[in-house]
Every structure is written in structure tokens, then in C-alpha cells.
Amino acid sequence: MIYTCSLDTPLGAMRAAQKDNTLVGLWFIGQKYFPRQTANWIYAPDQPIFIALRNYLADYFAGNPGTFAGRLNPQGSPFQKTVWDILLQIPLGQVATYGQIARWVACKQGLPSMSAQAVGGAVGHNPIGILIPCHRVVGFDGNLTGYAGGLDKKKALLQIEKVNLEKWHKAKWLGKPWEKKD
Incomplete structure (x- = not known):
């Protein structure tokens, strides 16, 4: 099951995706290579990893980048x-x-x-x-x-x-x- 949420940033809206409590995606809406198969994703913005991501991005864009409090799990070769x-x-x-x-x-x-x-x-x-x-x-x-x-x-x-x-x-x-x- 893949869960998703939308995020507003100073550079534009982003979409995040998580699977098995790990972050598998973070894209600017409409960017090149934005995932095509999102119809089955479940919108669940209150997932703990998304809360951690929002906190991280708020600090990052404020010029105070810290450490992301979640696991990354990019899918690829x-x-x-x-x-x-x-x-x-x-x-x-x-x-x-x-x-x-x-x-x-x-x-x-x-x-x-x-x-x-x-x-x-x-x-x-x-x-x-x-x-x-x-x-x-x-x-x-x-x-x-x-x-x-x-x-x-x-x-x-x-x-x-x-x-x-x-x-x-x-x-x-x-x-x-x-x-x-x-």
C-alpha cells in the first residue's frame, strides 16, 4: 500500500509517497519523471513520516536544515x-x-x-x-x-x-x- 500527501513549499507544491513507513518519493508537482501510476495511492497526510517530512522541509526552507527523522527507500535499479x-x-x-x-x-x-x-x-x-x-x-x-x-x-x-x-x-x-x- 502506498500512502501519499501534498506539501506546500516556497518553491511550489510537492507530492510525497510512503510505503511500509519509509519515504519512497518526493516530487515537485508536474516535474519530469513524476510518477504516472498514482490512482491507487491513498491520501493520508497524517502518517508519521509525512509529519517528519513537513517538519524537515519547514526547517530546510527556513535555512536551518537538520536531519530527516525517517527512512528513505528509493525504488530503482x-x-x-x-x-x-x-x-x-x-x-x-x-x-x-x-x-x-x-x-x-x-x-x-x-x-x-x-x-x-x-x-x-x-x-x-x-x-x-x-x-x-x-x-x-x-x-x-x-x-x-x-x-x-x-x-x-x-x-x-x-x-x-x-x-x-x-x-x-x-x-x-x-x-x-x-x-x-x-
């Missing part, structure tokens, strides 16, 4: 999940390029290389916007490229996180997400 796991490790206020992520995925999987375009496809199909921060991925030269919710929203999210795109090369994240630090 193993490759997509690998990319989304890397996105989760890009720190607030920093960015990474599609090429960097492609190199990280290749290294993690023991491959000599990985297509940045394949990574871009996985990033674009991220089903849990904002919380899985696909908006923190930029082009190789720091340009804003692709965002299922629209480039205006991507820019606004980066501004909320105080990312200075004019100096992105100093802010970009060069960590290696597959190396766990204790």
Missing part, C-alpha cells in the same frame, strides 16, 4: 541506487560533477570508467528530491544542468544551501563516498 547513495554523501553547501560521480561509481564497481551521461540519467530519475540531493550535481564547468523539477528550483535549492556557484571549484566536494570514515 542497483545502478541508480549506487548513484543515489553517492548523492546522499555530498555535504550540504557543496557540489559534485557528473564526471566525478561517474569516476566514483567506476572505482567502487572496479570498472575502468563510467559514462557521465549514465550517471546523469540516474541522477535525473531520483525519486526523492531534496532529501537525496540531486540538485548538488553540476556540469563539469560548474554550470547548472538538468533538474527534473526545473533549473529555477535547482538554483533556489543551492542558494538556500549557500552554494556559491561563481566559486564552485572551491566548494565542490572531492571526497570519496565509498570510503567510510569513522
